[in-house]
Amino acid sequence: MNASDxxxxxxxxxxxxxxxxxxxxxxEGLALLTDEYIDSFDTLVLINRLEQEFGLTLDHQPDLxxxxxxxDGMEALIRQRLGNS
Amino acid sequence: MYRYNLGLRFxxxxxxxxxxxxxxxxxGAVLTYEGLDRLADTVAGRLVARGARAGDVIxxxxxxxxxxxxxxxxxxxxxxxxxxxxxxxxxxxxxxILDNCRPRLILADTTLAQRLQDCGWQGGDVLAxxxxxxxxxxxxxxxxxxxxxDHPAYIMYTSGSTGFPKGAxxxxxxxxxFIDWCRTEFEFGSGxxxxxxxxxxxxxxxxxxYAALMNGATLLPCDRELLAHPEGLIAHLEAAGCTSWFSxxxxxxYLTRLNxxxxxxxxxxxxxxxxxxxxxxxxxxxxxxxFGHRAAFFNVYGPTECTCICSALRLGPETFADLDxxxxxxxxxxxxxxxxxxxxxxxxxxxxxxxxxxxxxxxAGYYRDPERTAAVFVQNPRQDAFRQxxxxxxxxxxxxxxxxxxxxxxxxxxxIKHMGYRIELGEIEAALNGLPGVAEAGVVHVTFQGMKxxxxxxxxxxxxxxxxxxxxxxxxxxxxxxxxxIVILEQLPKNANGKIDRRDIARRLEDPAVARKEExxx
Numbered sequence: 278m279n280a281s282d283x284x285x286x287x288x289x290x291x292x293x294x295x296x297x298x299x300x301x302x303x304x305e306g307l308a309l310l311t312d313e314y315i316d317s318f319d320t321l322v323l324i325n326r327l328e329q330e331f332g333l334t335l336d337h338q339p340d341l342x343x344x345x346x347x348x349d350g351m352e353a354l355i356r357q358r359l360g361n362s
Numbered sequence: 363m364y365r366y367n368l369g370l371r372f373x374x375x376x377x378x379x380x381x382x383x384x385x386x387x388x389x390g391a392v393l394t395y396e397g398l399d400r401l402a403d404t405v406a407g408r409l410v411a412r413g414a415r416a417g418d419v420i421x422x423x424x425x426x427x428x429x430x431x432x433x434x435x436x437x438x439x440x441x442x443x444x445x446x447x448x449x450x451x452x453x454x455x456x457x458x459i460l461d462n463c464r465p466r467l468i469l470a471d472t473t474l475a476q477r478l479q480d481c482g483w484q485g486g487d488v489l490a491x492x493x494x495x496x497x498x499x500x501x502x503x504x505x506x507x508x509x510x511x512d513h514p515a516y517i518m519y520t521s522g523s524t525g526f527p528k529g530a531x532x533x534x535x536x537x538x539x540f541i542d543w544c545r546t547e548f549e550f551g552s553g554x555x556x557x558x559x560x561x562x563x564x565x566x567x568x569x570x571x572y573a574a575l576m577n578g579a580t581l582l583p584c585d586r587e588l589l590a591h592p593e594g595l596i597a598h599l600e601a602a603g604c605t606s607w608f609s610x611x612x613x614x615x616y617l618t619r620l621n622x623x624x625x626x627x628x629x630x631x632x633x634x635x636x637x638x639x640x641x642x643x644x645x646x647x648x649x650x651x652x653f654g655h656r657a658a659f660f661n662v663y664g665p666t667e668c669t670c671i672c673s674a675l676r677l678g679p680e681t682f683a684d685l686d687x688x689x690x691x692x693x694x695x696x697x698x699x700x701x702x703x704x705x706x707x708x709x710x711x712x713x714x715x716x717x718x719x720x721x722x723x724x725x726a727g728y729y730r731d732p733e734r735t736a737a738v739f740v741q742n743p744r745q746d747a748f749r750q751x752x753x754x755x756x757x758x759x760x761x762x763x764x765x766x767x768x769x770x771x772x773x774x775x776x777x778i779k780h781m782g783y784r785i786e787l788g789e790i791e792a793a794l795n796g797l798p799g800v801a802e803a804g805v806v807h808v809t810f811q812g813m814k815x816x817x818x819x820x821x822x823x824x825x826x827x828x829x830x831x832x833x834x835x836x837x838x839x840x841x842x843x844x845x846x847x848i849v850i851l852e853q854l855p856k857n858a859n860g861k862i863d864r865r866d867i868a869r870r871l872e873d874p875a876v877a878r879k880e881e882x883x884x
Contacts, residue, residue, distance in 0.1 A: 296829075296832070310590075311590070311591065313590055316841075317589070317590075317592075317612075317613070317616045318612070318616075318781060318813070318846075320616065320619075320620070321615065321616055321619060321812075321813055322811045322812065322813050322815075324619055325811060325812035325813065326811060326812075329812070335619075336619075336621070336648075337621060338621060339621060340621075341619070341620050341621050342592060342593055342620045342622070343593075
């Protein structure tokens with residue numbers, strides 16, 4: 278999977294959960310969880326969606342909150358778990 | 363006359379535990395029992411000076427700061443009823459609550475003051491909480507008020523199917539019984555340190571507040587801002603030596619999934635209590651694996667109308683022999699008797715039926731709402747010799763004849779539990795139907811994207827979009843009641859009787875592809 282494909286898929290998943298944003302570019306640099314763009318309920322939805330989309334189990338993943346907080350963190354996490362870093 | 367009351371009970375705590383910390387805040391602020399008592403007397407003096415008298419209602423902001431806890435104690439002492447209101451409540455909902463409880467005074471922080479301004483509140487005196495915080499001179503002589511067990515202590519607002527929240531009233535007697543039961547059931551002592559993650563306008567917080575401050579324990583108030591930073595939340599609880607946790611399962615599932623409740627975390631914790639909604643065993647087992655060897659696990663259940671907990675079950679390894687469904691509700695607490703009723707409200711013949719509660723913890727009805735009170739606070743159908751009020755929970759349960767444990771089956775109506783909050787789907791539908799441009803609406807609670815979510819199907823006149831509807835609902839309903847997804851349909855499906863077919867709506871909306879397509883329609 279190339280970098281832009283992964284980034285695009287992640288942005289698509291996140292945009293499903295963030296009400297007020299529609300453009301993937303607007304997600305860049307945001308602290309999605311810390312600044313409550315995604316609430317605790319949707320954090321669980323996001324984990325479920327990431328697991329489904331990439332066929333992963335994210336249990337026992339250290340610093341998961343930090344990883345999910347930004348698109349960069351999410352991308353690094355998925356790459357690491359797919360052995361694609 | 364039953365003279366014992368919450369104020370006297372707290373005074374006994376101050377005598378016994380005066381120098382112990384009563385409240386320990388995330389910013390490091392500490393109030394001892396004596397300090398809290400002094401602050402409560404100061405607030406009491408201010409309330410009296412502003413005209414508050416026994417029997418009046420005082421509304422309090424939900425912000426967890428020392429003066430709000432002191433105000434609650436001041437209300438105990440003065441025989442006032444308090445109602446904590448969500449300081450971020452949508453203006454219309456706030457207005458409806460205030461119209462119902464008609465407070466003598468509102469203690470508001472800046473956020474709540476702004477909401478009051480937004481809803482054009484002119485019905486009563488508003489006291490800025492900052493004025494109380496800055497008041498250094500303690501008033502040590504609050505005139506004794508003859509508060510009895512029958513005095514209302516608080517009003518807790520919960521969702522109502524007609525769109526108007528209901529105010530459940532609890533008396534001093536209800537709560538004194540509840541406090542004693544908590545002490546023995548959970549073996550609370552003065553060395554305990556209880557987390558308070560539940561919002562003060564949510565009935566689970568009744569347990570936090572009363573189990574801690576009426577047993578000489580320390581309470582750790584955790585505000586919404588702290589909950590938004592879960593790593594900081596857990597670090598704070600660890601630093602404070604938290605021994606006891608009570609929350610809805612949703613929060614524990616969230617923290618577990620974020621790997622913040624591993625076996626090395628919260629080393630002082632010896633008790634997990636959860637309730638307000640079912641905890642699927644398949645999820646709960648993960649917490650059990652990490653903490654089951656050193657912490658007691660309690661599944662609790664109960665309605666807002668009956669001091670929030672009416673049953674508790676301590677779980678053991680046998681709970682996880684299979685991972686299907688939910689743990690049992692357990693046996694009723696000693697303060698309750700239970701009846702199972704059939705559809706006509708008569709004692710059920712078998713071991714299944716609507717749970718109906720009796721006993722000293724059954725509350726005093728809904729505040730200024732005789733019609734809705736009479737609908738569920740009914741005469742004990744097995745007793746015609748004297749008046750004995752029973753509360754119909756609306757919860758269908760099965761009683762295991764071997765253990766006496768209750769098992770939750772479902773609801774008689776359209777009430778749901780979502781993230782622990784009790785929600786009438788009818789209240790959401792009423793809010794939707796009240797929006798200009800909405801022709802009809804159906805609301806369902808279904809599994810979507812792997813989570814139970816509130817979804818709505820709406821038929822509109824004109825060009826109203828799902829996004830616009832959601833934005834407008836936000837001014838009428840709290841966040842947790844606004845449907846996660848709203849889809850626009852040309853018309854809602856109807857059953858043979860011409861009524862909205864919610865099963866069909868649920869079926870359509872559970873399919874993500876359909877939901878997404880419909881949601882994006884103009």
